[in-house]
Amino acid sequence: MTKLTELYACVYAKEFPAQALLRLRPELRNQPCVVMEGEPPLQSVCSLNAKARVSGAAHGMTRVEVETLPAMTMLSRSGKEESAAKAALLDTCGTFSPRIEDHSSETAFVCVVDIVGTQKLFGTSDQLGRELFKRIRAGGITSSIAVSENVHAAMCLARGMSLRSPVMVIPSGEQGPALAALSLTVLDLPEDQSETFTSWGIHTLGTLAALPEKELIARMGQHGKRLRQLASGTLPHLFQPVEPSFTLEEKMELDSPVEILDSLLFVAGVMLEQLILRATSRVLALASVTIALSLEGNTAHVRTVRPALPTNDRQLWIKLIHLDLETHPPLAAILSLSLRAEPGSTSKVQLGLFSPQLPEPSHLDVTLARIAKIVGEENVGRAVLLDTHNEQESFRMERFTVPTSERTSSARVQGCSAMRELHPAESVRVMAVGGRFDAILFRQKRYTVERAYGPWRVSGEWWNSNLWGCEQWDIVARAEDSPLLCCCLVRDLMRNQWQVVGLYD
Template identity: 25%
Template sequence: MPLALVGREGRRRSVLSVDLPARKLGLHPGMPIAKAQALYPDLVVMDADPEGDRLGLEKLALWFQRRIAPIVAVDAPDGLGLDTTGADHLHGGELPMLKNMVHRMAGAGFCARAVVADTWGAAHAIARYGRPPIAVVSSGETASALADLPIAALRLPNTIIDGLTTLGVSRIGQLATMPRAPLTLRFGPDITRRLDQAFGRIGEAITPVRPVDPVEVSRHFAEPIGNAETIAHYIGKLVPLLCQGLEARGQGVRRLDLLLHRVDNRTEAIRVATALPVCDMKRLNRLLCEKIEIINPGFGIESMMLIASLAEPMDRRQTVSSLIAEEDTDVSDLIDTLANRVGTQALYRFAPVESDLPERSFCRVPALAPDETKDWPDHWPRPTRLLAHPEPVQAMAELPDQPPVFFIWRGVRRKVKCADGPERVFGEWWKNDAEQTIARDYFRVEDTNGERFWLYRAGDGEHGETGSQGWFLHGIFG
C-alpha cells in the first residue's frame, strides 16, 4: 500500500515524505494532502514526526562518529554527511569503508546509499540521484559526475526548481553553462551558491555532532599557522592537557580525533586509534605527528581541537615486582603504530573456534583481543600452513581406508613414502541438511623428497552420498 507522511507547512497540511509505491503513483513531498487523497483514496496517511526523525539521525550520526570518522553532521531530513579524510585508511580504503557502512545499515534494517566525493554538495547529489548505490567519485571528476543529475540534486527550494523547469532546464550540466547574472537577477543567489558548493569553488561549513561530554582541549591562534613543524609543536602542547583530563577520570583513550579549523571555513581531521586504553603522552603525540603529512592547511589553520572521541577505564593492575616474575612484554605500542599505518582491519590474529572442519576452526580477532579459553584440537597434528581453499589432486589408494600410493598436485607427481591416518571428520549436521551425511578422511603423508602434506578424501570411500570420493590437498606441514 502507498504510504505518505503528512505535516503542516504554514497553514496547510501537505505531504512531507512518501514511500516508493507512492512515488511511483506520482506523489511527491510538498503536495497538498487533500489533493493526494482525492487522487488516490486508498493512500495510507500517517502523521510525520520530524522531531523523532531528527533525534534518530543524531543518534545515527554519533554511532558513525564512534566507528567511522570524527566529522559527522546531520544532513536532514534523511542523510548524514561525513568528512572521512584522514580516517578512511583505518577501514581499508574508501570503497571498503562504504561497503561496510551500507552493510551495517542493512543489518539494522535500513536501505542506504553511500558516495565519496570531493564536496558535500556533490556527495549529497550523487547519493540521492545517482544510479549506483555505492560510488567513489575520483578527485577532479565532480563536474562530469554531476552533469546528468536533475537540478533537484542541488538542494534548491521547490519554487526555484519549478521556475527552472518552466525554462526547460532539468539537468545540472545545463544549469552550469548558463550565464549567472540573469539567473541571479531572476532567482536570487541560491543557484550560484549551490553550484559553487557542489563544484568546490567555495567552502561549505560542516557542523559535526558531539558525543556527550567528551574530554577535549583546544587552542586558538592569533595568526593562522600552516607549517608542519608548527602543527607538531602545538600537538605537543595539547596532548598533555588531554592526558590530564583523562587521568582525572581514570580513563585512557581508544580513539583520538584532531580537528583543524582553517580560515576558509573548512575542517581537516586526523583520527588515530589504539588497541588498548592509552594515556601515554609520548605515544599519542607520536601517533598524531605521523599523520601531519595528510593535512592540507590551505590558507592557514586558525584553531585546533583534540577530542578523545572514545575513552575507556584504564587497567590499574598492580605492577608485579621483577624479583617475583618477569613482566609481560608490552607490544601495544607496536600494534598501534602498525594499525594506524595499514588500517585496523589489516592487523589481526587468529583465534580458535569450536569446529572439527579445519576451515571453520579459526576466526580473525583484533591483535590484542583477550585470549580465548578454547584451543585447537591436539589429538591429531595440524599443518603449519592451511590452504585458503582445498586444491583437487589426482590420487590412487589401494583400499578405501588406506592412504594414496601417489598423488599429482599442480602438475607434479609425488610418490608417498609413508603416511598416517585416516582421521575422519564429519559435517556439522546442525547447520544444514546437506552436511548430515558429509564425511572426510584426512591423511598425513610424506613423499620421497621428505615433504609432508595433508590430504583428504571427500567421502568415506564407499558411499556416494558422503562425498565425491575425490582427493584434495588442504595443508602443508613445515
C-alpha cells in the first residue's frame, strides 16, 4: 500500500487587526487607517493598512504622531471583531478540507490546510489555491496562499510572498530553491539571533541553508539545526488539526454611539452579507437571525427574526429586522451589535407546466411584520385551541409555520368541520316546550329547532374546582327563508342568560 504524498496550503493574512476591522467597514477600505492599542493617552499603532503605510504611518507610533499625518483614520482594536473574523476564515478554509491547523499570532492570521486527496473535488493545487483566495477575498480579507509538501515551507513562502502573485505552488522536491531568495524575517527570529546572522552576513534563507550543519550546531545548538532545516524546507512537522465549530456569527463595536436606526441597518447589512456568503458556501440558508445590541448603561436589547422559510435574500432580512426594531426599539444609544444566525435548508418549489405563478413567501413575511407592528405580535398568527372547558378566550395565537409533507398528507385524510367563534357572543332568545327546545330567536329571525345535543357542563380548567355555572348545547335549526343554522349555545346558569358563542360551517 503506497503512502499518500503530503500536501498543504498555507493561508497568511498580515495586519490582521486592521483587516478584521475593515472587513465590516467597506467605506474605509480605500482610506489610510491605523489600529490603536493601549489605554489613553498611551495608545500606539499595532496594525495598519497599505495606504496608511504609504502615508507615513508605522508600527509603534503614538496618537500624537499619527494626528500629524494627513487624512488618517484611527480605529480602536477590537478583540471581538478579530475573533469573529478568525472564525469566518477558519470556516472558509474548512469548506475545502476538514483538516486545519491554526498558527495565528497577535498580528497575523496563519492557517494550514491539509489538501491531500482533494484534486478530484477542486482540481489542481493551483486551482484550489485560487478558489480559496477568491472565497477569502469575497469575505473582505486580503491574503497570500502557498502550497507545498512541507508545512513550514508553505508558511515561510506565504509570509514572504507579494500581493501581486497571491497564490504560489512549490513543485515537489523544490522547497529549497523556492525559499532561497526569501528574507530571514519570515522566520520571526528573536532579536539576538537576528543580530547574530546579520553580523555573519546572512540575510536570506538560501545563505542560511548553505551553512555547514556541524559548525552551525556548535555555535547555536540544536536550534541552529532547526533553523537550517526551516531554510531548506526539510523540517518535519506533526500535523495537529483543530475542529472549529460552525457558527454563523458576526460582531462589531461601533466607533461612536448610534441612535439612528438607518445607520444601524447600514452596518447590519454588511454583517448580513458576510453571514449569507458563509451560509451559501455550505449550500445552506439563514433560518433565523438574532440581533443583540449593547446599549449605554450596561444594558442589552436582543431580538430574533424568523421568517416562514429559510432564505438568503439580504434585502428581506434587512426589511424584517427594520420592522422588528421599529416595533421594539432600543431604549438607549447603541454601542455594539452582534448578529447570530441559525442555518436551515434552502427551499425549492417545483411548479407544474400549467400551474400559475405563486407569490414569493417573503412577501407574506414582510406583510405580517407590518401588521404586527400595527396591532401587536400577540394578535398576528393562527389560533390554537387551549386544553380548557372555558368558552371565554379558549385559544391563543401563535406564529405561522410551514407544515411538513407528512403533516399535510395526514391533515387531508382526516378532515374536520370548523366553528367560527363570535366575539363578543350574541344574545339569543330560547323557547322551550315540555323541557325541549322548540325555537330560537337569533338576529331578529325565528328558527325552528330540529335537533339539539347537550347539555355539557362547562366552567374553567378541568383541574380547578370552580362552580359549573354554564351549560353548552349544539343546535341544528332551520328558518323558512334561510339556510340551515348550526350553532353552539351557552346558558349562564347564574344569570339565566342564553348566548350564541359560535357558528358551525
